[in-house]
Amino acid sequence: MEIEADHLLDEVEMLLEGGVGIDSIFVDLLAPAARKLGEFWEADACDFVDVTMGLWRLQEVMRELAMRAPPVSQALLQSPxxxxxxxxxxxxxxxxxxxxxxxxxxxxxxxxxxxxxxxxxxxxxxxxxxxxxxxxxxxxxxxxxxxxxxxxxxxxxxxxxxxxxxxxxxxxxxxxxxxxxxxxxxxxxxxxxxxxxxxxxxxxxxxxxxxx
Known part of the structure; x- marks a missing residue:
C-alpha cells in the first residue's frame, strides 16, 4: 500500500509489453488486489485510510490504462x-x-x-x-x-x-x-x-x- 500509482503503472506496463491484455490486467490483477485490501480491512490489518488510499492508487492505474486504450465504439450496433x-x-x-x-x-x-x-x-x-x-x-x-x-x-x-x-x-x-x-x-x-x-x-x- 506504500507504492505510488506511477510505480504500479510501471509494473503494469511491463506486463502489457509481455503480451498481457488490458482486460486481463483489470480482472486478474487490479480486482484481486482490491479484494485483498478488503480482506486486510476485515482482519484489522489496516485502517480505513489505508484501504481508501490503496483503492485510490488502483483506481488511478485503471483510469490511466482506460485512457490509453479506450473501448472500441459500438455505435453502429444496438448495444445493451x-x-x-x-x-x-x-x-x-x-x-x-x-x-x-x-x-x-x-x-x-x-x-x-x-x-x-x-x-x-x-x-x-x-x-x-x-x-x-x-x-x-x-x-x-x-x-x-x-x-x-x-x-x-x-x-x-x-x-x-x-x-x-x-x-x-x-x-x-x-x-x-x-x-x-x-x-x-x-x-x-x-x-x-x-x-x-x-x-x-x-x-x-x-x-x-x-x-x-
Whole structure:
C-alpha cells in the first residue's frame, strides 16, 4: 500500500509489453488486489485510510490504462445498456468502476454511479430503461434491507424486464444471498458477469465479442 500509482503503472506496463491484455490486467490483477485490501480491512490489518488510499492508487492505474486504450465504439450496433453502482451508503466504488469499464470494452453502453443515495439510484433506473443494473456490496448489510431496495428498484424501473445482478465481498462469501434477496444473478468477477449478462439478457442476439 506504500507504492505510488506511477510505480504500479510501471509494473503494469511491463506486463502489457509481455503480451498481457488490458482486460486481463483489470480482472486478474487490479480486482484481486482490491479484494485483498478488503480482506486486510476485515482482519484489522489496516485502517480505513489505508484501504481508501490503496483503492485510490488502483483506481488511478485503471483510469490511466482506460485512457490509453479506450473501448472500441459500438455505435453502429444496438448495444445493451447497464448501470453499475455500489450499494447506497458505501463509499468505495472501485468495483462498480471496474464493471463499467469491462462491460464497455465488451460492447455495452454502460454508466456508473459513485456514492449514490437511494434516491439517486431509483431516479436513474426510472429515467433510463437499462437492461442491467449491477450493485456491488462490500460490507455486511441485512438481507431484508437488500430485498427492500431491490423491490423498490423494480417498482420504479422504466424497463419492466430489468435484470439486477449483485456482487462484491458480501455476496461472494455467500452467493445464495443473491437469490434470497430477489436478485437475478451474481458473478465472482467482471469477466463472469459479462458472460452471465450476455446469456440472460441477450440470448442468441449477437452484438459483439467477449474480449477476455
Amino acid at each position: 445498456t447497464a448501470l453499475f453502482a455500489p450499494l447506497p451508503g458505501e463509499q468505495h466504488g472501485f468495483g462498480a468502476l471496474m464493471l463499467q469499464e469491462v462491460f464497455s470494452r465488451n460492447g455495452w453502453n454502460s454508466d456508473v454511479l459513485l456514492e449514490p443515495r437511494k434516491g439517486d439510484l431509483l431516479g436513474a433506473v426510472a429515467e433510463t430503461g437499462y437492461d442491467l443494473l449491477g450493485l456491488t456490496i462490500s460490507c455486511d448489510c441485512p438481507s431484508d434491507a437488500l430485498s427492500d431496495l431491490i423491490a423498490a428498484i423494480r417498482g420504479v424501473s422504466r424497463n419492466p424486464s430489468l435484470q439486477i445482478f449483485v456482487g462484491g465481498n458480501m455476496i461472494n462469501a455467500r452467493p445464495c444471498i443473491a437469490n434470497e434477496i430477489g436478485a437475478d444473478g451474481t458473478a465472482p468477477d467482471a469477466r463472469s458477469a459479462v458472460v452471465l449478462a450476455e446469456a440472460k439478457i441477450l440470448g442468441s442476439r449477437p452484438f459483439g465479442q467477449v474480449t477476455f
